[in-house]
Amino acid sequence: MNHPLPGVVVDVRDLLLEIKGRCILDVPSLTVRHGERVALIGPNGAGKSSLLKALGGFVSASQGRIAVLGRDVTGVGSKAMSAAQWRALRAEIGQVMQGLHLVARLSALENVVLGALARPGAMPLWRSWLRCYPESLLREARQALSDLGLEHRMDTRADRLSGGERQKVSLARLRLQRPKLLLADEPTSALDPAAAQQACDALVALAADATLLTVVHDTELLPRLADRVIGLKEGRLVFDAPLKTLSPDLLKNLYETGDPADGCHSNPRTNLPLALPLRPRGFPASAGRCTA
């Protein structure tokens, strides 16, 4: 995109994302401005992770346009951006995704230091090959881990950490990366309640001079994480509201599972079957499914 709107970090127009013949996302318009803290909420299968993946340039849109930090990320692998441009963009996007992407054989501390590779000039690549890290970055990484209560696990290999500890390491790594946009997919899913609150505060602090989009399942964490909340259901935005206007009814409607018999419907724009929320427990897997 040649002329990004000033202050606009995410600009989505007429996005359709289809996977295996199903319409996973249908977003006519979504704009996120610099400094906003946005939570994506909705039932399982609503398309929250898919939206974050599309913004991160990890899945291609079938139609429409996605601009992130002024660059067109609509077509992954398309010629819109060179490999070098993708690398530069990804350095500006901090991701806490469900896979976490830690280097298994490296210690927690080293994984955090590697976040600095994304910052131009902070650490030459050869230092990571030789595992010879600048003392200033090691200090910063130790502090980031300590602030998340992981001072006793710094030297532990990533693959020997618990799920919650790995989640904290990936958050600490963002502090060394200093991204302009943070995309966090359930960043507290493996954390106990106290640690979840600590992680939310850490994320918001990281996003002080950035923009934050977080997938949130525990709606009690919303006040800590967001000032704007977007509800997604069956791949569509059902509301986009300031946190302070969120009502229990709005949340109830969002998470309510409709009558499965009504569930077999398609997107009126595309006629593709919609990705439906998970069936209630015990409901036959095939029931309510759509066929193309």
Ligand SMILES: Nc1ncnc2c1ncn2[C@@H]1O[C@H](COP(=O)(O)OP(=O)(O)OP(=O)(O)O)[C@@H](O)[C@H]1O
């Ligand atoms: N690689 C894939 N292949 C087929 N279907 C997929 C794929 N990835 C996602 N989907 C489908 O897309 C829909 C949206 O999935 P997504 O993971 O984005 O939902 P979500 O809102 O993040 O769910 P959850 O809260 O359970 O993590 C689901 O119906 C899912 O089955």
